[in-house]
Amino acid sequence: MAFTINTYAKQFNAILLVILTGCSAPRPVIVNDNFPALAQELLSFGIQQISERYIDPVRVSDLAIEGLRGLESIDASFEVEVAPANIVIGSDQIEDQVFFKPLTDNAEEWARMMVDTLEYCRAHSPLIRAAGEEKLIEAVIDGSVSILDAFSRYSGASQAHENRAQRSGFGGIGVLLKAVKNGGLVLTVLESSPADIKGLMVNDLITHVDDIPINGLTTKAIHSAIRGKIGSDIKVTVRRGISGEYRFTLERKNMLLPTVKLTEENGILRIWVSKFNNETAIQITTKLQKAIQLAEKTVLGLIMDLRGNPGGVLSQAIKVADLFLVSGKILSTHGRHPSSKNEYLAGKNDILDGLPLVVLINGQSASAAEIVAAALQDHERAIIVGTSSFGKGTVQSVSRLPNDGELILTWSHFVPPSGYVLNNLGVPPNICSIGIKSDAENIVFEALNRASEFAQMLEAWRTSTAKFKHERKSLKSKCPASSKKTEMDTRIAEELILDSSLYNQIIGLSSSLASAQQ
Numbered sequence: 475m476a477f478t479i480n481t482y483a484k485q486f487n488a489i490l491l492v493i494l495t496g497c498s499a500p501r502p503v504i505v506n507d508n509f510p511a512l513a514q515e516l517l518s519f520g521i522q523q524i525s526e527r528y529i530d531p532v533r534v535s536d537l538a539i540e541g542l543r544g545l546e547s548i549d550a551s552f553e554v555e556v557a558p559a560n561i562v563i564g565s566d567q568i569e570d571q572v573f574f575k576p577l578t579d580n581a582e583e584w585a586r587m588m589v590d591t592l593e594y595c596r597a598h599s600p601l602i603r604a605a606g607e608e609k610l611i612e613a614v615i616d617g618s619v620s621i622l623d624a625f626s627r628y629s630g631a632s633q634a635h636e637n638r639a640q641r642s643g644f645g646g647i648g649v650l651l652k653a654v655k656n657g658g659l660v661l662t663v664l665e666s667s668p669a670d671i672k673g674l675m676v677n678d679l680i681t682h683v684d685d686i687p688i689n690g691l692t693t694k695a696i697h698s699a700i701r702g703k704i705g706s707d708i709k710v711t712v713r714r715g716i717s718g719e720y721r722f723t724l725e726r727k728n729m730l731l732p733t734v735k736l737t738e739e740n741g742i743l744r745i746w747v748s749k750f751n752n753e754t755a756i757q758i759t760t761k762l763q764k765a766i767q768l769a770e771k772t773v774l775g776l777i778m779d780l781r782g783n784p785g786g787v788l789s790q791a792i793k794v795a796d797l798f799l800v801s802g803k804i805l806s807t808h809g810r811h812p813s814s815k816n817e818y819l820a821g822k823n824d825i826l827d828g829l830p831l832v833v834l835i836n837g838q839s840a841s842a843a844e845i846v847a848a849a850l851q852d853h854e855r856a857i858i859v860g861t862s863s864f865g866k867g868t869v870q871s872v873s874r875l876p877n878d879g880e881l882i883l884t885w886s887h888f889v890p891p892s893g894y895v896l897n898n899l900g901v902p903p904n905i906c907s908i909g910i911k912s913d914a915e916n917i918v919f920e921a922l923n924r925a926s927e928f929a930q931m932l933e934a935w936r937t938s939t940a941k942f943k944h945e946r947k948s949l950k951s952k953c954p955a956s957s958k959k960t961e962m963d964t965r966i967a968e969e970l971i972l973d974s975s976l977y978n979q980i981i982g983l984s985s986s987l988a989s990a991q992q
Contacts, residue, residue: 509607510589510592510593512876512877513585513588513589513592513607513610513611514582514585514586514589515876516611516875516876516877517538517541517585517588517589517614517615518581518582518585518586519581519875519876520615520618520875520881521534521537521538521541521581521584521585521618522534522581522582523873523881523883524537524618524619524622524881524883525537525579525581526811527810527811527814527871527873527883527885528622528626528810528883528884528885529623529809529810529814529868529883529884529885529886529887530810531810532621532622533579534579534580534581534584535575535576535579535584536621537584537618537621538584538585538587538588538618539554539556539561540617540618540620540621541588541614541615541617541618542554542561542563542588542591542614542617543617544613544614544615544616544617544618544620545595545602545610545613545614545617546617547613547616547617548601548602548605548609548610548613549565549566549567549599549601549602551565551566551567552564552565552568552595552602553565559574559575560572560573560574560575561573561575561591563591563594563595565599567598567599567600567601567602568594568595568598568599569598571594573587573590573591573594574587575587588614592610592614596610608630611877612628612630615628615881616628619881622883622884623868623884625866625868625870625882625884626870626882626883626884627882628879628880628881628882629879629880629882630877630879631877631878631879633879633880634874634878634879634880635878637872637880638880639701640731640751641751641752641786641787642730642751642752643728643729643730643752643753644701644728644729645701645702645703645704645705645706645726645727645728645729646667646700646701646702646726646727646729647667647668647669647674647700647708647710647724647726647727647729648663648664648666648667648668648669648670648727648729649661649662649663649664649667649669649674649680649700650662650664650731651680651693651696651697652693653691653692653693653695653696654679655689656679656681656689656713657679657680657681657682657687657688657689657696657713658679658680658688658691658693658696659677659678659679659680660674660675660676660677660678660679660680661676662676663675663676664729664732667727667729668724668725668726668727669722669724672722672724673722674710674712674722675714677714677715678712678713678714679712679713679714680696680700680710680711680712681711681712681713681719682709682710682711683696683699683700683708683709683710683711684708684709685709685711686699701726702726703726704726704727704728705725705726706725706726707723707724707725707726708723708724708725708726709721709722709723709724710722710724730751730752730753731751732757733747733748733749733750733751733753733754733757733786734746734747734748734754734757734758734761735748736761736762736765738765738769738773740771740774741769741771741772741773741774741775742773742774742775742776742777742968742971742972743762743765743766743769743773743775743776743777744776744777744778744779744964745758745761745762745776745777745778745779746779747778747779747780747783747794747843748782748783749783749784749785749786749842750783750785750786750787750790750791750794750842750843751786751787751790752787752790754786754787754790754793754794755790755793755794755797758794758797759797759825762776762797762825762826763825773829774829774830774971774972775826775829775830775831775832775970775971775977776826776829776830776831776832776971777832777833777834777964777967777968777971778831778832778833778834778846778856779834779964780833780834780835780839780843780846780847781834781835781836781838781839781860781959781963782836782838782839782957782959783838783839783840783842783843784838784840784841784843785840785841785842785843785844785866786841786842787842788842788845788869790842791805791841791842791843791845791846792804792805792818792845794846795820795845795846795849795850796820796821796822797822797824797825798824798825798826798831798850798855798856799820799822799824799849799850799853799855800820800821800822800823800824801819801820801821802819802820802853802891803817803818803819803820803891804818804819804820804845804849804891805817805818805845805849805888805889805890805891806818806888806889807869807886807887807888807889808886808887808889809869809885809886809887810885811885811886814869814871814885814886815886820853824855830857830970830971830974830977831850831855831856831857832856832857832858832859832966832967832970832971833846833847833850833851833856833857833858833859834858834859834860834963834964834967835847835858835859835860835861835863835901835903836860836861836863836955836956836957836958836959837861837862837863837864837900837954837955837956837957838864838957839860839863839864839901840863840864840865840866841864841866843863844863844864844865844866844867844896844900844901845888845890847863847901848890848891848892848896848901849890849891851890851901851904852890852891852892853891854981854982856981857904857905857967857970857977857980857981858901858902858903858904858905859903859904859905859907859963859966859967859970860903860906860907860963861903861906861907861908861953861954861955861956862899862900862901862902862903862950862953862954862955863900863901863955864900864955865896865897865898865899865900865950865955866896866897867887867888867889867895867896867897867898867899868884868886868887868888868897869884869885869886869887869888870882870883870884870885871883871885892936893936894935894936894937894938895938895939898943898946899935899938899946899949899950900950900955902931902932902935902949902952902953903953904921904928904980904981905917905918905921905966905980906952906953907960907962907963907966908953908954908956913965914962914965914966914968914969915969917962917966918966918969918970918973918976918980919976921980922976922979922980931949931952934949935949
């Protein structure tokens with residue numbers, strides 16, 4: 475299949491902004507008997523994207539040279555020596571060979587030189603030839619990306635497909651299961667899913683998919699067998715208790731795994747948000763509205779648990795924060811590329827109509843979770859309880875590549891409403907729970923007694939500059955990030971919601987004391 479630059483331009487105009495965490499990148503799937511042509515187009519497009527969109531300036535030539543050095547992952551003896559006018563490659567299996575450097579920093583010309591080098595290596599190195607085309611592409615792109623930051627990476631087609639399914643959904647029937655001896659045991663049936671509508675139930679045992687037995691498959695393999703094209707039909711055979719065997723024909727729908735769970739007890743709503751995908755905001759909205767409508771007791775407030783939440787889709791973080799804010803800035807982003815400069819404003823009604831809101835965070839709350847916590851704290855709409863958050867204040871763009879892989883690039887910083895640089899610092903809790911052995915009520919009163927100290931710390935936090943890393947490290951050490959999820963956090967949150975006087979005193983500390991110091 476032939477690709478052109480114009481084809482790429484049409485295919486990749488839409489860049490999806492997401493907040494991502496690190497993961498491993500498997501080999502891309504490339505089925506093409508014209509490897510030089512595909513590699514030329516892929517590498518040219520890839521390094522051009524990096525040079526244009528990465529948050530810091532990076533030269534095409536550096537990306538190309540480091541990309542070739544990535545072949546060391548295949549042949550440990552492989553070396554690239556750079557001279558003013560050329561590069562020399564060699565290894566235990568390849569005699570030194572000279573390749574002239576392009577005269578300009580042009581992505582297409584450097585990609586052509588890279589492909590020439592790859593073809594020479596494939597012809598003369600048994601190790602590199604045996605690695606195959608997929609691993610060559612992976613090694614070279616990983617090499618280029620290695621000179622960027624830790625959050626920029628390449629995902630091959632298989633991993634990229636899973637990434638897109640996590641963000642936007644996949645064709646499925648709406649069941650979560652685990653592999654057991656005779657098939658797949660249903661653990662969860664998603665509400666209003668095809669499985670739910672047709673009557674599948676928790677503890678059903680799926681034994682066949684499209685009349686093919688699935689005993690002996692792994693959990694991942696069973697889920698893969700059930701997934702398919704949206705709108706296509708699937709037949710499943712189910713064994714249910716001792717009542718017999720059932721056969722269902724279901725139409726696959728676009729399914730997104732739930733990221734939100736809600737409970738209610740004694741008038742306090744509690745929401746857990748595990749990550750941010752394309753339906754997180756609507757899941758929160760739907761669950762909150764239903765819970766408020768059906769609540770037997772007067773709803774007193776909400777605890778939003780973002781502990782352990784690694785982030786996700788940027789737009790969803792904006793929408794979630796906007797659910798509780800009626801006006802003001804939620805976030806601004808800025809980077810090198812013109813499209814990376816944005817400002818997001820609140821403009822909706824508060825879904826809680828001003829009821830108390832407490833947000834729980836810890837050292838594994840990152841990215842999108844930090845956006846929500848920081849915006850709600852800065853607008854004095856929520857009290858933050860727990861420990862300092864992770865401190866990932868960057869946004870990644872995702873470009874789909876010709877081999878169906880993805881190039882994930884850090885392309886902007888995000889800044890909360892109060893204007894501080896969150897990266898490598900995180901969000902400070904209003905009430906730090908780390909290392910405290912007292913009861914919840916005493917912890918809240920202690921926070922009130924130390925109001926002046928907290929106000930000074932918050933002011934230093936918000937005026938800290940990214941250049942002085944030691945200062946930021948010292949600030950964060952006042953409430954170190956922790957991965958623990960302690961029950962004390964929840965008890966503090968409950969204490970605040972049950973006592974509106976305490977809640978109002980804590981929520982007003984930062985603004986009143988900051989004003990008094992000016």
